[in-house]
Amino acid sequence: MKTTASLSVILMLATSVGCHFNVSFNGRNFDYQGKTASTMQQDSIADSIKTLTVESEFCDVTVAASEEPAAWAFDGKVWAKQQEVADDLVSSLRVTTDQVDDSLTLRIMLPEDEENKLRGVEATLNISIPAATTVSIRNSHGDAIVEGTNVSTTVNNRHGQIRFTSIEGESSFDCEHGETVGVGLVGTSKIRSRHGEVKVKDASAAINLDVRHSDVKLASLESTLTINGRHGNADISGVLTSIQGDIQHYDLDLAAANDDFKSIAVTSQHGDVKLTLPETATPSILASANFGDVTSDFDATGGTESTIKVDVQHGDVQIRKAAQ
16 A cells, blocks of 8 residues: 555556656655565464454555455565665564454554655555454555455544445444445444545445535435535435434435335535435425525425424425436
């Protein structure tokens, strides 16, 4: 992993045209010029391990469920002005392990470089584990990918993407700068994003979204959803049980594929709210917009099984019947 999510692309462009570039990382400037040295590590993971923790300052980390024997493999590379310096720096680029009972922690740290001779670093860590393993990843710079775990999954990433596939059980995804993208989510999930898109589909889960400066697209849901959003847009569709939203400077476009939802409750300070429902829905509707318009294709006093409450301060409310 290079020190930003798009750095691999930058490297290819730089190589093709012979240009130089600089990357600032934790107070250091990396230009990825000079001599290089590489390192590799790998090891098996004991069958007794039930909890895996990964702590990294920088790295692309992939954790994938597998029926093969559990193991990990690490690849790293450094840049320096002289070959002997690169060889010396790469000797401290490594994974350290700490096992306590049935818990294993893998740590990846930057090379020791008190004289700031390091001119670049990249690393990848690939881990295969049984699906029934509790997983926790804490990464400062790099992408974090998790596939197929089914107990408890926690990913905290500061600079880089979070990607997940076929996750079951309890999950939590926290991304400060980067996309959160997933397919297949079952159970209960908390998703926090501060600067990056959130895109999830095929989820049968109770989802709690906390987003700032982040656009959201959720598709093919069968779930309950709570969304707390500031500055962005949300496009949500699927078979929904209940929706609760608290949004500011945020537009919400919600399409329910089912007419038997229990409740939709949205409060908005600044932003439009658009709801699209099946023609067969008979909701009881209470909608208001202090500085905006309210339009609805449904009778406000519908059935008693489904309720819609929308309160918008600055923005419009639209409640539409789905096109047939």
